[in-house]
Amino acid sequence: MRIDGKGLIDRAQPLRFQFEGIGHTGFEGDTLASALLAKGVRLMGRSFKYHRPRGVLTAGSEEPNALVTIGRGAAQEPNVRATMLEIYDGLDARAQNAWPSLRADAMAINDVAWPFLGAGFYYKTFMWPRGFWERLYEPLIRRAAGLGALSGAHHPDRSEKAYAFCDLLVIGSGPAGLAAALTAGRAGADVLLVEEDSLFGGRLNAETFEVDGLAGPDWAAQTVAELRDMENVRLMTRTCVVGAYDHGTYAAVERVGPHGARRPEGGVAETFWRIVAKRAILAAGAIERPVAFENNDRPGIMTASAVRAYLNRWGVASGQRVAVFGNNDDAHRTAVDLEAAGVEVAALIDSRAEIAPPDLNCPVYAGAMVTGSAGRLGLKRISVKTGRGNKDIEVDCLAMSGGWNPTVHLTCHMNGRPTWRADIASFVPTPGSIPGLVTAGACNGDFSTQACLKAGAEAAAAVLKDLGLKASGGARLAEAEDSPYRIAPLWAVPGTGRAWLDFQNDVTVKDVKQAAVENFRSVEHMKRYTTQGMATDQGKNSNVAALALLADATGRGIPETGTTTFRPPFSPVSLATFGAGAQGIGFAPQRLTTSHGESIARGAPMIEAGLWYRPSYFPQKGETHWRQSCDREVGYVRKAVGVCDVSTLGKIDLQGPGAAELLDFVYTNTFSTLKVGRVRYGLMLREDGFVMDDGTTARLGDQHYVMTTTTAAAGAVMRHLYFVHQALCPHLDVRFTSVTEQWAQFAVAGPKSRELLNGLLDQPVDNETWPFMACGDMAIGGIPGRLFRISFSGEHAYEVAVPARYGESLFKRLVARAEAMGGGAYGMEALNVLRIEKGHITHAEIHGRTTAFDIGFARMLSAKKDCIGKTMAAREGLVDPGRERLVGLKPVGGDSVLSAGAHLFDTGVAMTRETSLGYTTSAVFSPTLGHHIALGFLQRGPERMGEVIRCFDHMRGLEAEVEVCPPVFVDPDGGRTRG
Amino acid sequence: MGELVGTSPCAGVLPLTIGDVQAVEVELGHLTSIAPFAGQATAASVALEAAHGMPLPKANCTTGKEGARAIWFGRDMALLAGPTCDPAVAKHAALTDQSDAWAAVTLSGPSAEDVLARLVPVDLRSVSFKRGHTARTLLKHMNGSVTRLGPESFLILVFRSMARTLAHDLKEAMEAVAARG
Amino acid sequence: MRLTCPICGARDRREFYYQGDAVALDRPAPGAGVQAWDDYVHLRDNPAGPRRELWHHEAGCGAWLVVERNTTTHEVHGVTLAMAVAEARR
Numbered sequence A: 001m002r003i004d005g006k007g008l009i010d011r012a013q014p015l016r017f018q019f020e021g022i023g024h025t026g027f028e029g030d031t032l033a034s035a036l037l038a039k040g041v042r043l044m045g046r047s048f049k050y051h052r053p054r055g056v057l058t059a060g061s062e063e064p065n066a067l068v069t070i071g072r073g074a075a076q077e078p079n080v081r082a083t084m085l086e087i088y089d090g091l092d093a094r095a096q097n098a099w100p101s102l103r104a105d106a107m108a109i110n111d112v113a114w115p116f117l118g119a120g121f122y123y124k125t126f127m128w129p130r131g132f133w134e135r136l137y138e139p140l141i142r143r144a145a146g147l148g149a150l151s152g153a154h155h156p157d158r159s160e161k162a163y164a165f166c167d168l169l170v171i172g173s174g175p176a177g178l179a180a181a182l183t184a185g186r187a188g189a190d191v192l193l194v195e196e197d198s199l200f201g202g203r204l205n206a207e208t209f210e211v212d213g214l215a216g217p218d219w220a221a222q223t224v225a226e227l228r229d230m231e232n233v234r235l236m237t238r239t240c241v242v243g244a245y246d247h248g249t250y251a252a253v254e255r256v257g258p259h260g261a262r263r264p265e266g267g268v269a270e271t272f273w274r275i276v277a278k279r280a281i282l283a284a285g286a287i288e289r290p291v292a293f294e295n296n297d298r299p300g301i302m303t304a305s306a307v308r309a310y311l312n313r314w315g316v317a318s319g320q321r322v323a324v325f326g327n328n329d330d331a332h333r334t335a336v337d338l339e340a341a342g343v344e345v346a347a348l349i350d351s352r353a354e355i356a357p358p359d360l361n362c363p364v365y366a367g368a369m370v371t372g373s374a375g376r377l378g379l380k381r382i383s384v385k386t387g388r389g390n391k392d393i394e395v396d397c398l399a400m401s402g403g404w405n406p407t408v409h410l411t412c413h414m415n416g417r418p419t420w421r422a423d424i425a426s427f428v429p430t431p432g433s434i435p436g437l438v439t440a441g442a443c444n445g446d447f448s449t450q451a452c453l454k455a456g457a458e459a460a461a462a463v464l465k466d467l468g469l470k471a472s473g474g475a476r477l478a479e480a481e482d483s484p485y486r487i488a489p490l491w492a493v494p495g496t497g498r499a500w501l502d503f504q505n506d507v508t509v510k511d512v513k514q515a516a517v518e519n520f521r522s523v524e525h526m527k528r529y530t531t532q533g534m535a536t537d538q539g540k541n542s543n544v545a546a547l548a549l550l551a552d553a554t555g556r557g558i559p560e561t562g563t564t565t566f567r568p569p570f571s572p573v574s575l576a577t578f579g580a581g582a583q584g585i586g587f588a589p590q591r592l593t594t595s596h597g598e599s600i601a602r603g604a605p606m607i608e609a610g611l612w613y614r615p616s617y618f619p620q621k622g623e624t625h626w627r628q629s630c631d632r633e634v635g636y637v638r639k640a641v642g643v644c645d646v647s648t649l650g651k652i653d654l655q656g657p658g659a660a661e662l663l664d665f666v667y668t669n670t671f672s673t674l675k676v677g678r679v680r681y682g683l684m685l686r687e688d689g690f691v692m693d694d695g696t697t698a699r700l701g702d703q704h705y706v707m708t709t710t711t712a713a714a715g716a717v718m719r720h721l722y723f724v725h726q727a728l729c730p731h732l733d734v735r736f737t738s739v740t741e742q743w744a745q746f747a748v749a750g751p752k753s754r755e756l757l758n759g760l761l762d763q764p765v766d767n768e769t770w771p772f773m774a775c776g777d778m779a780i781g782g783i784p785g786r787l788f789r790i791s792f793s794g795e796h797a798y799e800v801a802v803p804a805r806y807g808e809s810l811f812k813r814l815v816a817r818a819e820a821m822g823g824g825a826y827g828m829e830a831l832n833v834l835r836i837e838k839g840h841i842t843h844a845e846i847h848g849r850t851t852a853f854d855i856g857f858a859r860m861l862s863a864k865k866d867c868i869g870k871t872m873a874a875r876e877g878l879v880d881p882g883r884e885r886l887v888g889l890k891p892v893g894g895d896s897v898l899s900a901g902a903h904l905f906d907t908g909v910a911m912t913r914e915t916s917l918g919y920t921t922s923a924v925f926s927p928t929l930g931h932h933i934a935l936g937f938l939q940r941g942p943e944r945m946g947e948v949i950r951c952f953d954h955m956r957g958l959e960a961e962v963e964v965c966p967p968v969f970v971d972p973d974g975g976r977t978r979g
Numbered sequence B: 001m002g003e004l005v006g007t008s009p010c011a012g013v014l015p016l017t018i019g020d021v022q023a024v025e026v027e028l029g030h031l032t033s034i035a036p037f038a039g040q041a042t043a044a045s046v047a048l049e050a051a052h053g054m055p056l057p058k059a060n061c062t063t064g065k066e067g068a069r070a071i072w073f074g075r076d077m078a079l080l081a082g083p084t085c086d087p088a089v090a091k092h093a094a095l096t097d098q099s100d101a102w103a104a105v106t107l108s109g110p111s112a113e114d115v116l117a118r119l120v121p122v123d124l125r126s127v128s129f130k131r132g133h134t135a136r137t138l139l140k141h142m143n144g145s146v147t148r149l150g151p152e153s154f155l156i157l158v159f160r161s162m163a164r165t166l167a168h169d170l171k172e173a174m175e176a177v178a179a180r181g
Numbered sequence C: 001m002r003l004t005c006p007i008c009g010a011r012d013r014r015e016f017y018y019q020g021d022a023v024a025l026d027r028p029a030p031g032a033g034v035q036a037w038d039d040y041v042h043l044r045d046n047p048a049g050p051r052r053e054l055w056h057h058e059a060g061c062g063a064w065l066v067v068e069r070n071t072t073t074h075e076v077h078g079v080t081l082a083m084a085v086a087e088a089r090r
């Protein structure tokens, strides 16, 4: 029911929405919870385990009950808290965990079966028979469990991530946060004020307090207006700081766009902020705790602070006849506010015998307690035990207060533990828990408005001093109520029925006691046994009461019992927001070669090679299988000429007097002796003696080299070179930089490669001036480039490099020329076949567990110098002839299919893991030879040439008799390469 | 067959104007990395100043102006953007032609800072990142270089091969910022 | 987490590559013997408390850094250029 004239809503802006298919009207400024309460809707959901009818409990992000699903189809979004959801025109919200309907939920049968479903039920029941777990229990439990459901489709909403930096981060904008921001802002500090709510002001908006003679919300608005005018202050609403991390880093989630159709195109639903702050002030306030009594979970039973919030902020009476039940003076104000607004208050019930109640029209029962309630789908009646006997009172709303818990959560994110304060019966943050963060206001146990204002201002003044700033003089602290906080602990009203602690996970007082009886005495054990505090509200409403009861049941004090660990996020964060920006092609950068467009135009399927995209093959008309294209492209290179983009290989330019020495130190072989204008193959080890990478390095000048790495290891090799230079060889005067991106480089391979180049290059090449492994400058139409006579295919081949801007143009010309000569472009599949035919290794072979010895390159370890990995490579076990060593394999008879990853066995033995003698690393069909070939590692491989063994791929069920042969299948003498 | 034709890294993906921010590819001229040899930083700086009018920049800074700018580019390295580097500098420093290695984009407009706050993990607000300041840092997942050219204008460099990703990432960030109005 | 690169200033941890213990700076002589090499390449302490580590400012200036960090409190006590440390040894 709306109260005329109250609330911070805009009654000129009606908004139409649906809940459970029924249309309602609310106002701008309403949450779904306030708008529903205004319409008298109390039943908003069903509980998780027992499917108990539930209404809204709170007015904030701690809400455990009123979770709804919004949106339809792919945009369906479950578990949205009705207390945080600002309504909008067209909002379509449904209750969760209820079938067939919210009012008649079939699973409510669980509530009848409750004596069997208490703490530990799952552990005890679903133990045996063993086989039932997977087939029956787990699917059953999974179906019954969980609240809202995802659509299963890709959500159309987009979220984003962003960074923010500030001197001072103020978390929370109640009186403490506003006072802190104002003090720091006036002093010129760079302030970021972050508020979870849609409105600044915190409890000032929910209470009837005055500050400096102004109504609380007016003072907040006036203060925010002053802050807004400061250039050095940034204000963020709808932003929840969810985590505190190392070195002043905080995570925050901002709800940006209104839901649904109102969001502008390209707009995001949420922003995940990483905030870096030199200092932070936590002014997160406090959360009121319920009292446990029998059936304290009926719709209509709410926290007292929520009842005041709905009344004062939203102008909504949560009931027509309200009772107030508490153990502290703060609760009394609920009755005062309600009566002042003309709402009937049925009774004020205080568990304390000695109280000084305010002037009220309603009866006041001191030393009394609510012992039970009635009303299945909504509260109808409460039972009260007074000093003079029991009494039933007809009410449709009960405002309850067990006191306040400071919101300490963020201070525990870096292993901090809160400190118990008996005078307020609550935990407060332990100072220093988060370096650079101080706490102020209610989250620190200051419960009067005046104390909050003072604490906020003082915290800011201390921060200013740290930052080397001065608080502006003469600023007067605002004046507000300073009433004392009087409380006598009341965790649970004695009784035999079910009294709820954790509303979201349906944990009762009995469950906690049962845990203690079964010796789950540690608070962490109790938590896991009962699931207390393990729901999405993380026990914000219930943890302190639960551990107080555990302390009582185990005969310990609360400080000894301790708390469970509060972990980030403070408030639930959707995975989509955590993963914002990393969906689809935002997941990783795409590196595209200059020939990419042309490859796509030619229909080439692209494969990923690290971040690069490379063409698999270039299909031609009539080809229906990739092998046809691949075999044709291999034929180009073996018989005519093929062109392949090899720009993705890492290229590192090294210069300086120390360049040769650095290369000698990182490669097993020697580069200081390499002649200018020549290229040499090099092998690089890790310090543990295993192969790191390989490639060719060209000497362009006396003190100038260009190193080539594999595509996969380019980054790692660059990092390695930096390390070797900076950490191990700082005396070497050498400078290096990546030139991978500067050059577009193409392999031109095949017997007609020279013919192709001559006529294209400004100066023709011949075998005398450009022998195998020569390198140097060349030009094409006056554009300078580089030419390397190197070969990965085993054919007479070159690599032509031009500045990348000309890459696309050169690729087209090379391919056109090749096609005119009976050749053409070839892709990764053909490249792989060609190199396997030639026995050239890639990272399939140098996979991190192979040594130079294993791949037959032991002789490449120069005896004349030290190099990275040399000492460790000489270890006995790494040069043991019994190691698995590189061999070629070909099927006996020629018909069998070979695959990579197959294991090798002696013939006649059972082919098991234990009898495996090695494995294949690369296998292809060789169109040149007309059968499959493979490279692999075989124990004593080189000693077993010509022997027949078995090859078995357990995964694919492929089995073959294979002959062990040298790994070079085509042109073992290298005549074609040199020719 | 004709001459080889040059293609710019961002051809086909830029320019972009979304909201009050523009992303435009720029032709910086020659790009030469200058890495002074051991003990030669001063000599290299003197040679550079003699030839091109600006000394080598200090870490995180630039020298020169539009058309001939030296951008600090990492440990012991600067990137000369504009003229072909005078060979006299080569006596004191390793010179490497990088003219084709980088995609260069200016991002400008009142909300350019907000767009970059979505991509760059460095405080780029004018109070801490002034005109002429530069940073080697990340642009979302990419290594790159960001320089403030003016109150509302930045120069961004990423690897040429990642130009399309840069355009994509900028577009998403620009859309998100623009949608906030 | 943030590290202050001596060249670039305070930066987000995602700009850095983590290597491991700074013992990697103390490369033994080739003939130092199996034990010394085994220690250098393979054996690492796992201290709860202060330790020296190597980080690489990969997405920044490219410098290798020696970071003194407390594994229990996550405090960073110092960041030095690895090259300066290596040069000082010679």
Ligand SMILES: [Zn+2]
Binding pocket: C005, C006, C007, C008, C009, C057, C060, C061, C062, C063
């Ligand atoms: Zn750095």
